Each structure stands twice: as structure tokens, then as C-alpha cells.
Amino acid sequence: MELDLTDEQKMLTDAVNSLLEKRYDANTRLDLLEKDDLGWSRDMWKQYAELGLLGLTFDEQYGGAGMGVGELSVVMEAFGRALVLEPFVATVVLGGALVAAAGTPEQKQEILPGVAGGDTLLAFAHTEAGSRWSITDITTTATQSGDSYTLSGEKVAVLGGDVADRLIVSALVDGSVALFVVDGSDVVRSPYKMQDGLGGADVLLADTPARLLGTSTDALEHIGSVLDVATAALCAEAVGAMERMLWLTVDYLKTRVQFGQPISVFQALQFRAADMYVAYEQAKSMAIMARLALADDDVVERRRAVGAAKVQIDLSSRKVGQDAIQLHGGIGMTMEYPVGHYVKRTAVIAKTFADTDTLLETVGADGGLIKP
Known part of the structure; x- marks a missing residue:
């Protein structure tokens, strides 16, 4: 079982991260939210198309790149770190994937090239x-x-x-x-x-x-399969968001001064930061499990594994988000500071497709993830 990124996935990660670091800082994102009528950037959407992200998992004959869930996961993790506002999940992960899975060849040829090219939402x-x-x-x-x-x-x-x-x-x-x-x-x-x-x-x-x-x-099989992939993709996005929340918090602890010294020297706060890191690493491992589970032909086992992964990721994101807000103090609640935005996004992810209670019922219905 190969857990490391392939050379191609590393190149994709570097390309996406490079674009987002240059063009998608927190202030730019805030301006899009507050001042742009769309609430996201058409220019960035074109950039995603030029990188091949909008057709990432589509067959090459329909204008896509023919890549798989591994590549989709690294893109989603990068999008989570940058808190991307563009409708990538709606257009590519959900809508485009359903057309690719259920559509006739004629429908795919009609719709997917426009999606991959950035012309169709x-x-x-x-x-x-x-x-x-x-x-x-x-x-x-x-x-x-x-x-x-x-x-x-x-x-x-x-x-x-x-x-x-x-x-x-x-x-x-x-x-x-x-x-x-x-x-x-x-x-x-x-x-x-x-x-x-x-x-x-x-x-x-x-x-x-x-x-x-x-x-x-009868499209239930297609809907279920696409939602499994979309859930794993959201798991990867949440991991990216948690990573950024963790390091924003660590940097804040190192620079915030009280009683004449950085608050990072206080052991109680070090313990809190360590707990955040453990929660992040747990989530990261479970996101990998969700991605690998998508290769399972057994629908029940695949859905159980993906659901179990999202349960842990939702719990971890709540832990990381709450601690990030508390360790930042009042600044963490302001619209001008990014931590609160990450907390909002991970909270919405936790309620997308199913909440934690629903997932626990699904996973536990047949004895849980690990059979006794």
C-alpha cells in the first residue's frame, strides 16, 4: 500500500500551492467576500482551468486530465489551506462527476469540455x-x-x-x-x-x-458513488484547513507577548497546541484511509470506511477550531482575522452530506469499522 505522494502528485501539489500562495492570501479572500458581487474570482477560475484542475478527473476525450482521487485529494487539501471560495466542489466534484458517471457519451461530450475549460458551471x-x-x-x-x-x-x-x-x-x-x-x-x-x-x-x-x-x-448507485468521492474530498479539504489553523495558532503563540514574554513559553498553552497537532495528525491519517477506501468494490465496506474517516475528521476539526479560537482570544472571532473563517468552513463540512450522529449510526449499524 503506497501512502506517499507520487512524483506527479507532488508536482500538482507544488503547482496548486504556488498559485494559491501568490494569488489567494487572506486579504484577497476577504475582499472577494465583502466587495465582489459573485463572492469568488472568475480570474482564479480561469487559472484553475489552465492548470487542468477543472477537468482533473474527467477522461481525456472529454477535455479532462484523466487523473484519480489521489490527485483530487491533494488539490482539495490545498484548497482547504487557502479557503478557496470558487465553486469547485459544486461544479467538478459533484456536478461534473455525476455527468461523467451517469451521462451518455453524447452528454459527456456536450457538457464536460465546457466544465474543464472553465466555461460551464x-x-x-x-x-x-x-x-x-x-x-x-x-x-x-x-x-x-x-x-x-x-x-x-x-x-x-x-x-x-x-x-x-x-x-x-x-x-x-x-x-x-x-x-x-x-x-x-x-x-x-x-x-x-x-x-x-x-x-x-x-x-x-x-x-x-x-x-x-x-x-x-435508477441513478442511486451513481449518486452514492459520487457522494463517497465527494465526502473523501471534503475530508482532504478539512485537513488542509486544520493544518492552516494549527500553524496560525502556533505563530500567534510565538508572537503574542504577555508579562514581558511570548505566551508560547507557558506550558499549559504548549499542551493545548500539542493536542491540536495530535488531532490534526489523526485527521490526516483518516483522510488517507478515506481516499484508499474508494478503491473498494464492496459498496457497504467503502461507505463504512469513508463514513468512519469523516467522523474522526469532523471531531478533529471541531477540536482544532475551538482551540484555535480560544488561544487567539478575541482576535480569533473577528472577520478581519482568518482563523474564524477556517472554523466556519470546517463546521459546514461537518454538516455536508451527513452529520456526525448520522455517520455514527451508519458506521455502527453492522458492528462498526473493525469487526470483533
Whole structure:
């Protein structure tokens, strides 16, 4: 089992880190949040396209780079360190991955090159009020008329739904959950900023024209597989965010002076920083486990391993975030200082796709991760 990065992954990491360190400092990000109408940078989106990040996991015949989850993880970890605001998860990790997994060759050729080139934004519209992370508990319906469909229903908290050119929408067809492609101009959106600064929207579908994605009206397997990959990707992003919170805190302890000396000399604070480092390392190991678990053909075992990894990562991110805020004192709560922004993002990640209690139920349903 190879745990170290390959030479290609190291080169990708260096390229992404170099771009973000030059162009995505905390002040630039804050300006995007407060002053830009989009809340993210179109220019950076073009830069991601030029680096091949927007088609990272797509087949080369569709304009992609043909890479795998290992490369996706290193990109997401770098994005976590920089707290990237661009709709990468919505467009590439969710929407693009669903098209790549479920679409016909013609649909892939129509949509994916535009995504890879930075011209097309996607969003996955699945969550509904009261569904509580279930992938089957939906009420949106699809009505067929000849070869075409219309959709009726409402989706909430659609990540990237505020700017998506096309939406991949889940809906019921004869009791099965199918996926459809809907033009963004055909839906009614209520856009807003989420707690972490990323854009989202509630989406109303009222006899909205749609095209079936792929040829099957049963898309649960595709949805589950893409959500497993997306969960592992969020685990990597959370690890990147935790790393930055840890070192921001350590640097602060070294420079903040009280009683005529840096507060880093106080043993109690050293212990707190050490605990943060342990939590970060635990999360880092579990993120690797989540990535490796994606290669498991056994869906149940794969989902259990990915879920268990996210449980630990959510707990670690809460520990690191809370300690970072407390050790920074009042400055950690201000909008001008980055620590609070990292805490918000990791808190949202902990509630994305499933919360800790739901994951614990899933992992423990069949005896836990390690069978007795």
C-alpha cells in the first residue's frame, strides 16, 4: 500500500500551492467576500482551468486530465489551506462527476469540455427540506411526455446553485430516483451566501423542462458513488484547513507577548497546541484511509470506511477550531482575522452530506469499522 505522494502528485501539489500562495492570501479572500458581487474570482477560475484542475478527473476525450482521487485529494487539501471560495466542489466534484458517471457519451461530450475549460458551471440539486441527508427521501417528481420530461418540486441549500449554468437534479420516476439536466435559466432561484461564504440557492422547479441524464431512471448507485468521492474530498479539504489553523495558532503563540514574554513559553498553552497537532495528525491519517477506501468494490465496506474517516475528521476539526479560537482570544472571532473563517468552513463540512450522529449510526449499524 503506497501512502506517499507520487512524483506527479507532488508536482500538482507544488503547482496548486504556488498559485494559491501568490494569488489567494487572506486579504484577497476577504475582499472577494465583502466587495465582489459573485463572492469568488472568475480570474482564479480561469487559472484553475489552465492548470487542468477543472477537468482533473474527467477522461481525456472529454477535455479532462484523466487523473484519480489521489490527485483530487491533494488539490482539495490545498484548497482547504487557502479557503478557496470558487465553486469547485459544486461544479467538478459533484456536478461534473455525476455527468461523467451517469451521462451518455453524447452528454459527456456536450457538457464536460465546457466544465474543464472553465466555461460551464454546474450544481447538484438534490437536498430537500426535511430530507436530512437521505438520498432517497425526495418529493420532486418527473413527468414524461414522449422523449422529454418536466420536473416539479423544490431543492434547498444547493451548493453553487446561485451561479450554475446547468443543474443536475434528482427526481422521482415511477418510484425510482433519476437524474436530470436542467438549464439554469429555466429555474427560479433564491440565492444566498452560506455560513462559510460559499454561494448557494434554493431552487424552485415548476413544470421545468429537463433531460434525463444517461439512459436509466435508477441513478442511486451513481449518486452514492459520487457522494463517497465527494465526502473523501471534503475530508482532504478539512485537513488542509486544520493544518492552516494549527500553524496560525502556533505563530500567534510565538508572537503574542504577555508579562514581558511570548505566551508560547507557558506550558499549559504548549499542551493545548500539542493536542491540536495530535488531532490534526489523526485527521490526516483518516483522510488517507478515506481516499484508499474508494478503491473498494464492496459498496457497504467503502461507505463504512469513508463514513468512519469523516467522523474522526469532523471531531478533529471541531477540536482544532475551538482551540484555535480560544488561544487567539478575541482576535480569533473577528472577520478581519482568518482563523474564524477556517472554523466556519470546517463546521459546514461537518454538516455536508451527513452529520456526525448520522455517520455514527451508519458506521455502527453492522458492528462498526473493525469487526470483533
